[in-house]
Amino acid sequence: MNSLPVVPMVVILGFVAAITIGRWFLVAETLGDRLVNRALAWDLVGLVLFVCVGRLGAADLAFDLFTIFGAFAVANVFGFARSLDGGDPRTAVRRQRIYDGMAVAAGCVVLVGIMAARTDWGPTVWSLTTVPTAWSGLHITRACLRELRTAGIAAKERLTYGALLFVGGYAAVSTMVSLVRTANGTRPDEPGLPWVIGAYATLVLLTALIAIPLWYAVLARTELDRAGRCCRRLRPLWLALTDAVPEVVLARPSGGSASRLYRMTVEIRDALVRLRPYVPDVEAHTDIREYARGIARAVQAKAAGEAPAMASGRATPVDPRDRTDELRYLLALAVEWPKARALVRAGSNLRRAEPISPRWRRRAPACSADRAPTARSAG
Incomplete structure (x- = not known):
């Protein structure tokens, strides 16, 4: 995945970082928002380490680190997909603890492999994480199809769910294809330039969809809506x-x-x-x-x-x-x-502030104590 040139990679990572930081501060009201933010943050950290360490020549270590942080990202994505596809909101927090625990276990396995100099443990754990990734794509696809069949849905929401449907379908299909290619001997960190372009394009599209609530939050915060x-x-x-x-x-x-x-x-x-x-x-x-x-x-x-x-x-x-x-x-x-x-x-x-005019004084009755009454007034 380091086969992409440096400039577009830096632009993509900068875009993802800006959306991630903005959402952490402005879009974090619901559990679903927080799951998306955490998944985006874990994925961003993993990508940055993968690119930086890989450019230094340690390709195996770079992929192992990406696998560790990617496992945490997958755990949060799966929790969000389950909630989106009708999961019981009353048990969402408990379910997420289980998913996070599984991600911690996967990360510990990769860390043990790094310390034991077992470079084959990272690809194995990564292959296991493709299963919940594909399952998340299926959950998202089913939820989007259900929403698109709803009567009276607005055009803007239809466009959003349509794009999310594409992302979910692509995630489900691409991860399963990648799993098959890995089983046939293809390294998961070097799948080929077309697959790398597809992966980064999907990341950009997904980040753009995630940025829509952030855009509305910025408009509301600045009172421009x-x-x-x-x-x-x-x-x-x-x-x-x-x-x-x-x-x-x-x-x-x-x-x-x-x-x-x-x-x-x-x-x-x-x-x-x-x-x-x-x-x-x-x-x-x-x-x-x-x-x-x-x-x-x-x-x-x-x-x-x-x-x-x-x-x-x-x-x-x-x-x-x-x-x-x-x-x-x-x-x-x-x-x-x-x-x-x-x-x-x-x-x-x-x-x-208006003073009494001379005409008003002439018309006013003589009520001052220092003026003597005239004969006409006395009479």
């Missing part, structure tokens, strides 16, 4: 309303942008309900610009310590059970919010 973009548009309104009514703030559970958007809409709606009594002259069915200015005045009134003038009313003129219409209305309100708040603040500052 649809829910995240809505959160960014709602944030100025949400911050202002939750600062004014902090008792509506819910707990902050861990979750993606979709759960964050849902929590923000609930908190905004609750805050609007609590602020409505401060602006009794603004009905929820008025123009959204007027409604935004009314809510801005309510925030100002509550901050000034004024008492509410009426009982709580509806937050918005839309039905809160219709999440789509409610979100659309709140996004429109968020667009008007900066302008409405600026107008209310400007009007408040103008009323506080």
Whole structure:
């Protein structure tokens, strides 16, 4: 497998390493995610050692090390394939301990062979690991066929399961063919350039499929997905309303942008309900610009310590059970919010700072204690 040139090999290993590191930090919520991450990490370590040690001239040692780490990768792949193909999730952890124990035993056998200078033990153990690899491919193939037969599956999911079906089928067939070729005398670490290209191409395709959840996780973390973009548009309104009514703030559970958007809409709606009594002259069915200015005045009134003038009313003129219409209305309100708040603040500052004009003084009644009443006022 060292017959591939150095540059494409380094590019492939760098791609796998980047996806592996990204998934360890961003995609590790479920047991299936963690099994995939561990399998990818073990396989990456084994490949790096195989390439580096093999380039130094120790081909047998390189293959033995690759076999040790490959056994751990196969154990995690088999655990993931069993879970994907309908394995009982309640016993998944216990099953995985058994698979990991078998991988440790295989690794110990290879280590004993290395210390005993038995170069034939590595290929033997590798041949044994091809059986669970092929079995994993069959599990993945059956699970993908079952999902592809499901009615109403989206095109994106159909494409993903189709690619995974190809990988699973290739893994099942290629490992069995490789096992037959090894039995006929072909070294498993030098199967020939076409097989090496196929193995690395499968690794790249499988890594690209594994990178899809990582891509979605990066979009959610940077708020570049649809829910995240809505959160960014709602944030100025949400911050202002939750600062004014902090008792509506819910707990902050861990979750993606979709759960964050849902929590923000609930908190905004609750805050609007609590602020409505401060602006009794603004009905929820008025123009959204007027409604935004009314809510801005309510925030100002509550901050000034004024008492509410009426009982709580509806937050918005839309039905809160219709999440789509409610979100659309709140996004429109968020667009008007900066302008409405600026107008209310400007009007408040103008009323506080405006001096009394001379005309107003002439029209004002003489109520000062140092002015004597005129004859007209006295009369």
